[in-house]
Amino acid sequence: MSSKTSMAMVATLGFVTALSGFLIVTVFQATKPAIEENKRLAIQQTVLEVITGATADKHFIINGQGELLEAAPGMKGVNVYAGYDAQGKLLGVAAEGSAQGYSGSVDTIYAYTPACGCITGVKVIKQTETPGLGDKTITDKAFVANFEHLEAKLDAAGKALANAIVAVKHGSKQHPWEIDAISGATISSKAIAKGLNGSAQDVLPKLVPLLSKIEGAKP
Amino acid sequence: MLALFDKLRKGRFSHGIHPHYHKEATQGKAIKRLAFPPRLIVPVMQHIGRPAKPIVKVGEEVVRGQVIAEADGFLSVPVHAPATGIVRDIGLMASAAGPRVLSIVIDVYKAASQQVLYGEPVEPETLTRAELIQRVQATGLAGLGGAAFPSHVKLKIPASKAAHTLVVNGCECEPYLTCDHRVMLEQPQDLLQGIRYALRITGAERAIVGIEDNKADAAAALKAALRPDDRITVELVETKYPQGAEKMLLKSLLGVEVPEGGLPIDLGIVVNNVGTLAQLGRLLPSGEGLIERVVTITGYNVDMPKAGNYRVPIGTPVRFILEQMGVEADHEKVILGGPMMGASLASLDVPITKGTSGVLVFQGRTFMDGENTAAVYPCIKCGRCVDACPMHLNPAQMGWLAGKRQYGLMETEFHLKSCFECGCCSFVCPSNIPLVQYFRIAKAVNRELQERAA
Amino acid sequence: MANKHVVLHTAPHVKKPQDVPTIMRNVVYALLPIVAYAVYQFGISVLALVIVTTLACLGTERFFGWMGGKPNSLGDWSSTITGMLLALTLPPGFPLWMGALAGIAGIAIGKAVFGGIGFNVFNPALVGRAFVQAAFPVAITTWTPAFFSGRFTEFVPSTLTLPFLIPPETAEWVKQVAVDGFTGATPLALHKFQHVATSPLDLFSGAVAGSAGETSAILILLCGLYLIARNMMNWKIPAWIFIGVVVTSGVLHLINPAKCADPLFMLFSGGLMLGAMFMASDMVGSPLTPRGVMIYGLLIGGLTVVIRVYGSLSEGIMYAILLGNAATPLIDAFTQPRLFGALPRKKSA
Amino acid sequence: MVNALFTADMGVALGYMLALGVTLAILLAIANKFLFVYEDPRIDEVDSALPHANCGACGEAGCRVFAEKLIAGAVSPAQCTVNAPENNAAIANFLGVDLGNQEKRVARLACAGGNHVAYMRAQYSGLQSCRGAAMVGGGGKGCAWGCLGMGDCKDVCEFGAISMDKNGLPVVDITKCTACGDCVDVCPKQLFELHPISHQLWVACKNLHHGNEAETECEVACTACERCANDSPEGLITVRDNLAIIDYSKNSLASKVSIQRCPTGAIVWLDDKGNIEKGQKAKAVIRKQALPVIGRA
Amino acid sequence: MSLIKQDDRITLDTFLEGVWRENPVFVMMLGMCPTLAVTNSAMNALAMGVATTFVLIASSLLVSLFRNLIPSEVRIATYIVIIATFVTIVDYTMQAVSQPLYHALGAFIQLIVVNCIILGRAEACASRNKPLKSMVNAAGMGLGFTLALLSLGSVRELLGSGSLFGLPLFGEHFQPWVVMVLPPGGFLVLGGWLLFFEWLKTRKQDQVLGAEGATHG
Amino acid sequence: MGNADSITFIFFNAFLANNFVLAMFLGLCPFLGVSGKLNTALPMGLATSFVMLVSSVCAYFLNELLVAFGIEYLRLISYIVVIASAVQLVEMTLKKLSPTLFRALGIYLPLITTNCAILGLALFQTFKEYNFMQSLAYALGAGAGFILALLLMAGLRERLELAKLPSVTQGAALSLILGGLLSLAFMGFAGLGAE
Numbered sequence A: 001m002s003s004k005t006s007m008a009m010v011a012t013l014g015f016v017t018a019l020s021g022f023l024i025v026t027v028f029q030a031t032k033p034a035i036e037e038n039k040r041l042a043i044q045q046t047v048l049e050v051i052t053g054a055t056a057d058k059h060f061i062i063n064g065q066g067e068l069l070e071a072a073p074g075m076k077g078v079n080v081y082a083g084y085d086a087q088g089k090l091l092g093v094a095a096e097g098s099a100q101g102y103s104g105s106v107d108t109i110y111a112y113t114p115a116c117g118c119i120t121g122v123k124v125i126k127q128t129e130t131p132g133l134g135d136k137t138i139t140d141k142a143f144v145a146n147f148e149h150l151e152a153k154l155d156a157a158g159k160a161l162a163n164a165i166v167a168v169k170h171g172s173k174q175h176p177w178e179i180d181a182i183s184g185a186t187i188s189s190k191a192i193a194k195g196l197n198g199s200a201q202d203v204l205p206k207l208v209p210l211l212s213k214i215e216g217a218k219p
Numbered sequence B: 001m002l003a004l005f006d007k008l009r010k011g012r013f014s015h016g017i018h019p020h021y022h023k024e025a026t027q028g029k030a031i032k033r034l035a036f037p038p039r040l041i042v043p044v045m046q047h048i049g050r051p052a053k054p055i056v057k058v059g060e061e062v063v064r065g066q067v068i069a070e071a072d073g074f075l076s077v078p079v080h081a082p083a084t085g086i087v088r089d090i091g092l093m094a095s096a097a098g099p100r101v102l103s104i105v106i107d108v109y110k111a112a113s114q115q116v117l118y119g120e121p122v123e124p125e126t127l128t129r130a131e132l133i134q135r136v137q138a139t140g141l142a143g144l145g146g147a148a149f150p151s152h153v154k155l156k157i158p159a160s161k162a163a164h165t166l167v168v169n170g171c172e173c174e175p176y177l178t179c180d181h182r183v184m185l186e187q188p189q190d191l192l193q194g195i196r197y198a199l200r201i202t203g204a205e206r207a208i209v210g211i212e213d214n215k216a217d218a219a220a221a222l223k224a225a226l227r228p229d230d231r232i233t234v235e236l237v238e239t240k241y242p243q244g245a246e247k248m249l250l251k252s253l254l255g256v257e258v259p260e261g262g263l264p265i266d267l268g269i270v271v272n273n274v275g276t277l278a279q280l281g282r283l284l285p286s287g288e289g290l291i292e293r294v295v296t297i298t299g300y301n302v303d304m305p306k307a308g309n310y311r312v313p314i315g316t317p318v319r320f321i322l323e324q325m326g327v328e329a330d331h332e333k334v335i336l337g338g339p340m341m342g343a344s345l346a347s348l349d350v351p352i353t354k355g356t357s358g359v360l361v362f363q364g365r366t367f368m369d370g371e372n373t374a375a376v377y378p379c380i381k382c383g384r385c386v387d388a389c390p391m392h393l394n395p396a397q398m399g400w401l402a403g404k405r406q407y408g409l410m411e412t413e414f415h416l417k418s419c420f421e422c423g424c425c426s427f428v429c430p431s432n433i434p435l436v437q438y439f440r441i442a443k444a445v446n447r448e449l450q451e452r453a454a
Numbered sequence C: 001m002a003n004k005h006v007v008l009h010t011a012p013h014v015k016k017p018q019d020v021p022t023i024m025r026n027v028v029y030a031l032l033p034i035v036a037y038a039v040y041q042f043g044i045s046v047l048a049l050v051i052v053t054t055l056a057c058l059g060t061e062r063f064f065g066w067m068g069g070k071p072n073s074l075g076d077w078s079s080t081i082t083g084m085l086l087a088l089t090l091p092p093g094f095p096l097w098m099g100a101l102a103g104i105a106g107i108a109i110g111k112a113v114f115g116g117i118g119f120n121v122f123n124p125a126l127v128g129r130a131f132v133q134a135a136f137p138v139a140i141t142t143w144t145p146a147f148f149s150g151r152f153t154e155f156v157p158s159t160l161t162l163p164f165l166i167p168p169e170t171a172e173w174v175k176q177v178a179v180d181g182f183t184g185a186t187p188l189a190l191h192k193f194q195h196v197a198t199s200p201l202d203l204f205s206g207a208v209a210g211s212a213g214e215t216s217a218i219l220i221l222l223c224g225l226y227l228i229a230r231n232m233m234n235w236k237i238p239a240w241i242f243i244g245v246v247v248t249s250g251v252l253h254l255i256n257p258a259k260c261a262d263p264l265f266m267l268f269s270g271g272l273m274l275g276a277m278f279m280a281s282d283m284v285g286s287p288l289t290p291r292g293v294m295i296y297g298l299l300i301g302g303l304t305v306v307i308r309v310y311g312s313l314s315e316g317i318m319y320a321i322l323l324g325n326a327a328t329p330l331i332d333a334f335t336q337p338r339l340f341g342a343l344p345r346k347k348s349a
Numbered sequence D: 001m002v003n004a005l006f007t008a009d010m011g012v013a014l015g016y017m018l019a020l021g022v023t024l025a026i027l028l029a030i031a032n033k034f035l036f037v038y039e040d041p042r043i044d045e046v047d048s049a050l051p052h053a054n055c056g057a058c059g060e061a062g063c064r065v066f067a068e069k070l071i072a073g074a075v076s077p078a079q080c081t082v083n084a085p086e087n088n089a090a091i092a093n094f095l096g097v098d099l100g101n102q103e104k105r106v107a108r109l110a111c112a113g114g115n116h117v118a119y120m121r122a123q124y125s126g127l128q129s130c131r132g133a134a135m136v137g138g139g140g141k142g143c144a145w146g147c148l149g150m151g152d153c154k155d156v157c158e159f160g161a162i163s164m165d166k167n168g169l170p171v172v173d174i175t176k177c178t179a180c181g182d183c184v185d186v187c188p189k190q191l192f193e194l195h196p197i198s199h200q201l202w203v204a205c206k207n208l209h210h211g212n213e214a215e216t217e218c219e220v221a222c223t224a225c226e227r228c229a230n231d232s233p234e235g236l237i238t239v240r241d242n243l244a245i246i247d248y249s250k251n252s253l254a255s256k257v258s259i260q261r262c263p264t265g266a267i268v269w270l271d272d273k274g275n276i277e278k279g280q281k282a283k284a285v286i287r288k289q290a291l292p293v294i295g296r297a
Numbered sequence E: 001m002s003l004i005k006q007d008d009r010i011t012l013d014t015f016l017e018g019v020w021r022e023n024p025v026f027v028m029m030l031g032m033c034p035t036l037a038v039t040n041s042a043m044n045a046l047a048m049g050v051a052t053t054f055v056l057i058a059s060s061l062l063v064s065l066f067r068n069l070i071p072s073e074v075r076i077a078t079y080i081v082i083i084a085t086f087v088t089i090v091d092y093t094m095q096a097v098s099q100p101l102y103h104a105l106g107a108f109i110q111l112i113v114v115n116c117i118i119l120g121r122a123e124a125c126a127s128r129n130k131p132l133k134s135m136v137n138a139a140g141m142g143l144g145f146t147l148a149l150l151s152l153g154s155v156r157e158l159l160g161s162g163s164l165f166g167l168p169l170f171g172e173h174f175q176p177w178v179v180m181v182l183p184p185g186g187f188l189v190l191g192g193w194l195l196f197f198e199w200l201k202t203r204k205q206d207q208v209l210g211a212e213g214a215t216h217g
Numbered sequence F: 001m002g003n004a005d006s007i008t009f010i011f012f013n014a015f016l017a018n019n020f021v022l023a024m025f026l027g028l029c030p031f032l033g034v035s036g037k038l039n040t041a042l043p044m045g046l047a048t049s050f051v052m053l054v055s056s057v058c059a060y061f062l063n064e065l066l067v068a069f070g071i072e073y074l075r076l077i078s079y080i081v082v083i084a085s086a087v088q089l090v091e092m093t094l095k096k097l098s099p100t101l102f103r104a105l106g107i108y109l110p111l112i113t114t115n116c117a118i119l120g121l122a123l124f125q126t127f128k129e130y131n132f133m134q135s136l137a138y139a140l141g142a143g144a145g146f147i148l149a150l151l152l153m154a155g156l157r158e159r160l161e162l163a164k165l166p167s168v169t170q171g172a173a174l175s176l177i178l179g180g181l182l183s184l185a186f187m188g189f190a191g192l193g194a195e
């Protein structure tokens, strides 16, 4: 193997990689605004949907020290999204939940309404459950109705939920903090309950003291 | 752990089958002599090795016991005239296997006394081992147990090896056959004499006669005839097919396994059939040739009152035997040998040879022992053949390969060569797959390919 | 015509009196009591289901035979077995059209594409069931109560669903007919999801929810013993499966009794008995050698428990058997019998 | 927009990509140097022009081996009889060697005893395979040398050159036959031989019985009457072991004269399409259907 | 380079080759992963097909343009860089156009890089032919791929969800066969198509044979 | 056990429940192409798993680099280029060290480069934000799963090679149907390891 071919190899690859780098950056720059807008819109839409009546939203992050910060790229912590009505009144706060379902994790965004100390809406944003079965958690009206008013009160100490949110077998719901599972998709239902419970147990104790701050930070 | 298991299993070999034996019809009947047929067909190749060379001419008169074809080298045995008569033809005649083979056709004199003229008596005790082996060859003896391997070759222990044990195979595990049984009962002295000669020739220290436990009377007869100074023991083994296969018998008696591709002599053992040794005991001192043997003649589903064991001149055509038995000429199947390994005949003009132990006539739906049909189904992978194969082969796998003509693979990966065609696998196969036939084909093809490559 | 001629045939000239149709026919006999008991338990819905699945299997078998220009293969009874076993693994109120689809799928993709009897690598009945389980996960986990009063005159509402349509909700109907305490969940699901134990007595008598044929373990055991006694089934397969189940669940039970039920419950609940006795023991999909059978059985037993305990599903025998089938060629390849008089292996395999 | 392109991003990205590309190229170049294994690129080229039937008709263990030997000059392209002639020509051209054309050879069958002229003496039942049948009492055919008609040769011919005629005799389509020799190997009665198509005089019989004895088993058997030998140039045909044998080293002397007086039509003339021509004196066979199985004549 | 001469002409076959005779999915069995993974609905199938076709054509063009400059040692690496560039472009474009579609196809858009069809075309066609011919051929391949994906996607969506391109076809009481949109469904439907084509082929052969037999008889 | 981020769960999930080949549809070309014989399937599986491990490690560090530079959009191209080079190095080494093995794997070695499973692994581990140990577990699980699927398939195909298949079922259709049935059987592993 002559060094000439080696040189040719290096030159070719170098040229081609540089060329492709150029192309990619160009495209990336060109599409970046549209993509970010898309992503933001997607989240906003979800938040506004899940918090009934909200018309504006704001993204906060609660960091490890329990401080509330306005979200900016690169920040670490728990995401919460505040939803306000046209008058700028805080209607609810949305947070993210996630748990393992039948065949993968089920990710949700749920709305916590401080007024009633309950969860008032849930939206599944990502799941890989069996189509036509596990995804009934999105389409089944009776199931979705569970989340019109799902109790999520803190206990006296304010460190955890008074009653853990659980899914129960279809038709056996008795308490306001229970979720009536979809028959045939108990596992997916439970995944949602588990996601809510896990997140609520963690987020609500931090969030509740901060509510007034959020209230103030109008959009 | 495994070794312990093996020890526990000594006294029997694993796998094998239990067919219906059907021995009742003939085992109680004493050996009788069959009449001489008008014409004998004597093939020059009745043994494994090189064919004998005819030394008589067409039209020549031969006397019973006279050598009519001489051995061609060491791995060959001479052929003697089974009856006094005139040589009518020397040409290609039908054989049990199919191909036409060179045979000497003798028209038997009706009026002749059929005295055995030839034969030069000797005192075996006075001869050296080499001389004895020469005398054994001269008798034309080839294994009567089935393979018809020249007995003198087997008895001559190669210089590199030594024999310590002579195993005498009195199992007769094939269904229907009882000729060895009768020989043990009626000629214990001949047999024991033959064993003593064989011990002397091979230099083995002891002899063990292995007999299946359904022939206890034969064992008793042999024991009764033993001399106190004999180094011979008689042992009963389980009645199970193929107990008589030498590898199985050695496993049962001695707990040893003949290594793959090896012979018993590799373990210092020589195996001989009781019929062979009984003949040896008679022929060696008298110097006669092997001109007749005991054959079981019986049938299934046929009316054969004369069924029994007969002393039949070598070369007697099957057609003549059936006529003597009073069996009509039309019948579905005639088998030379036992039902497990014997050959079904295309032509009744095939003669009895040194290796023929039985003539079986089957009639009607006799192919099966029971309710089955003969329809062949695909292998359902039941594993019965694997559990039946006494050689611990994988007949099912080989059967699949054979179905795709992958004969080479059968040999290199699945030990095709170790299959001794006992038929256990075909016997148990619920799909009626002709496994053994596949294996025979595969072996033949491989052999041809190797020959061609060489 | 009297022109009889000599017939030539290769040795051996005698045969053991058991051929494929004989064996298969006896399996049908052995299944009949189980079917009868299932009908007694669940009524005419199950009877209809058995008939439909069997006809679907037979029809598909014949259709593919005809397409391939092969002779009629219905006489070997194997498709009948497939149909009967398939029905026994389905819920009693399973819509008939889905049952038919399971039969068709089982024979078509489980057997016919491979060349018919003997060449299938997976158990056709289970292929059929796995297909509908994946296709209709709701219908196949909808259980109806045993011994309801009108069972000999009345179909379960879902049974008669029109083809291709969603079966009606049976919850209301179940409330009406059920003896109290029926929860619509199998003992395994109850244990797994609700942590409720079922009494052994109920398990034996079959007064629990479950597939049509899986509910009375004792009867299945007896019918299996018939086949074993007639030497038509390899008893080692169920035996090793039971050992696999008992050992695995025993260990897991000792470690965490809340998560894993005790071995006895494991053994007698769900479809294990039917699967081990009649489905894993199908020789076509199981290894040839005793050593292979041991590995196969232990694998199935172990997997069943693992899936029951750690998986998302409450019952694992069907998938365990299918996986066992899939592993069979591999097992066979590594458990060739040891040749009589084998020399020590010089070269590696 | 254009401005946005020349941000720092672009600089980092281009630098990174360049570095990546160059590093890897250098790595590969080094590896190439130390790990290089030379393989004649022509092997691939030639291999790609072969048919990939891996049939062994060329006598090698597969196409790739043949390609290697072609490069080495050990074989010539035309030895692959399966390939399209133009591809072989392309290979010869590419390698600059002679095509090495040989005369086309085909498989010829030395038996004419279909089931309408040859007697069966026993009914074989079992595996439908000539090999298998031949091992069971010879298969039941009267003539121990004759074709059993179960078509092992047909099954084994990868090129579909053999078909069974209505009397159960294989017929070779010589346009399809590649002389691979598989049928020669498979036939248990050794009835096939490979011959150049110029060998047109042919004895379609292997029966070693004499005269009547042969004819009672098969009506078209060679009876060893020696007429063909007598009518032919000296040494072209000899009768040995009751069978006429042609000495093909004298093939140039062969003509249709030899076949004319054959009483059974056992010796024939094959035209270049493989059609059979019998002599004038050969008895005409009018029977169409198979003979019944008869125990003994 | 090759023994068997390349033909520079662009014929209808240059295009049609990939559509039918050498269909990448049904005949050459290439690019199986996206074929099975994203065909659980017709829409996904179509999007995947179009995206792949774009990458196929664009990369064919570039490879063909540079074909004489690239040293054979870094041939593959270069092709891959070129392909990856276009895939990244498609990736970002799709994100900009529709988030839901992007999520449905998941990583499989990025995995177009390793779709053997594209590299295969680069190796077998683009590196040996002039740009236009390469592009025509690539377009044919892309069309063939898209059609194959569609034929899978529509069957799977039809049976698995009772709809086509999201439009419900069988009414609300239709019981979907969930298995069809699950992984086994992908394998089985493609297997089914192949069986069907094979059956058609043998039937055609039988007919031809039958006709021949008739003239001979 | 049970935690979705635990090493064991990641391993078993990639190995069985979300088997790369049978549930995720990755690496199908070699799965269908090199599964005809057991004794080529095993080396192929091992080679692929090895490359998976290598590329997983490469991808992990490469990603750190990309994030540090803030040029994540070059991820795809960097991954594939690095993987391709790694494969080529493995190929060259093999060719040098074991020409017989090289011959046996023949044209399939380059296929590893264009094997979705390799790139898929690298991309998924990045999407899932696995740390180094998790990535390793993921790669090992995926590799083991690939070998398992390949071996099962090869075993089945070797057996069916000897079956009397209907004329239409030969070849690719058969492999696909087998793949479908295997995938059906693997559905039994759903959720294995989850709480």
Ligand SMILES: Cc1cc2nc3c(=O)[nH]c(=O)nc-3n(C[C@H](O)[C@H](O)[C@H](O)COP(=O)(O)O)c2cc1C
Pocket (backbone or CB within 6 Å): A102, A103, A129, A130, A131, A133, A134, A135, A182, A183, A184, A185, A186, A187, A188, A189, C133, C134, C135, C137, C138, C141, C185, C189, C193, C312, C313, C314, F187
């Ligand atoms: C192919 C298949 C897919 C399934 N998919 C889901 C699913 O997505 N979500 C779910 O909760 N259960 C799923 N299941 C699990 C069963 O339906 C399970 O029995 C059920 O979740 C238990 O709930 P039940 O007690 O209400 O019947 C699936 C089962 C199968 C066989």
Ligand SMILES: Cc1cc2nc3c(=O)[nH]c(=O)nc-3n(C[C@H](O)[C@H](O)[C@H](O)COP(=O)(O)O)c2cc1C
Pocket (backbone or CB within 6 Å): B048, B143, B145, B146, B147, B148, B149, B153, B154, B155, B245, B246, B263, B264, B265, B271, B420
């Ligand atoms: C080809 C061949 C060679 C044999 N060579 C010897 C030999 O050298 N010495 C010997 O004692 N036996 C020899 N035998 C005989 C075998 O030991 C054995 O007794 C014979 O094959 C018959 O055994 P069977 O009836 O169990 O098949 C040979 C057999 C065959 C077939």
Ligand SMILES: Cc1cc2nc3c(=O)[nH]c(=O)nc-3n(C[C@H](O)[C@H](O)[C@H](O)COP(=O)(O)O)c2cc1C
Pocket (backbone or CB within 6 Å): B142, B143, B144, B145, B146, B147, B148, B149, B154, B169, B170, B171, B172, B173, B174, B242, B243, B244, B245, B246, B247, B271, B272, B273, B274, B276, B277, B341, B420, B421, B422
């Ligand atoms: C399957 C099988 C069964 C056999 N059965 C017997 C038998 O029952 N009796 C017997 O003497 N030989 C039997 N033989 C032959 C023996 O293996 C061995 O060849 C014979 O005893 C050697 O003695 P010979 O050379 O004197 O014939 C059998 C062989 C085989 C392969």
Ligand SMILES: Cc1cc2nc3c(=O)[nH]c(=O)nc-3n(C[C@H](O)[C@H](O)[C@H](O)CO)c2cc1C
Pocket (backbone or CB within 6 Å): C023, C024, C027, C078, C079, C081, C082, C083, C085, C111, C116, C117, C118, C119, C120, C123, C124, C125, C126, C227, C232, C233, C234, C277, C278, C279, C280, C281, C282, C283, C284, C285
């Ligand atoms: C003991 C036994 C069990 C069987 N189990 C099944 C079964 O589970 N499923 C099935 O389709 N066939 C079964 N069969 C019948 C038959 O083996 C099956 O149809 C074959 O798989 C068809 O090739 C069984 C047969 C026997 C003897």
Ligand code: SF4
Pocket (backbone or CB within 6 Å): B388, B389, B390, B391, B392, B393, B394, B395, B418, B419, B420, B421, B422, B423, B424, B425, B426, B435, B436, B439
């Ligand atoms: S015939 Fe051969 S394979 Fe069959 S059982 Fe006997 S030794 Fe084994």
Ligand code: SF4
Pocket (backbone or CB within 6 Å): B378, B379, B380, B381, B382, B383, B384, B385, B386, B395, B396, B399, B425, B428, B429, B430, B431, B432, B433, B435
């Ligand atoms: S006995 Fe017959 S059916 Fe059973 S495994 Fe052996 S060959 Fe197959």
Ligand code: SF4
Pocket (backbone or CB within 6 Å): D109, D130, D131, D146, D147, D148, D149, D150, D151, D152, D153, D154, D170, D186, D187, D188, D189, D190, D191, D192
């Ligand atoms: S030529 Fe030979 S192989 Fe062909 S059919 Fe005749 S006997 Fe069989």
Ligand code: SF4
Pocket (backbone or CB within 6 Å): D106, D107, D156, D157, D158, D159, D160, D161, D162, D172, D176, D177, D178, D179, D180, D181, D182, D183, D184
């Ligand atoms: S098998 Fe015989 S007929 Fe067929 S191609 Fe080969 S030589 Fe010719």
Ligand code: FES
Pocket (backbone or CB within 6 Å): E030, E031, E032, E033, E034, E114, E115, E116, F026, F027, F028, F029, F030, F114, F115, F116, F117
């Ligand atoms: S497309 Fe996935 S490996 Fe080829």
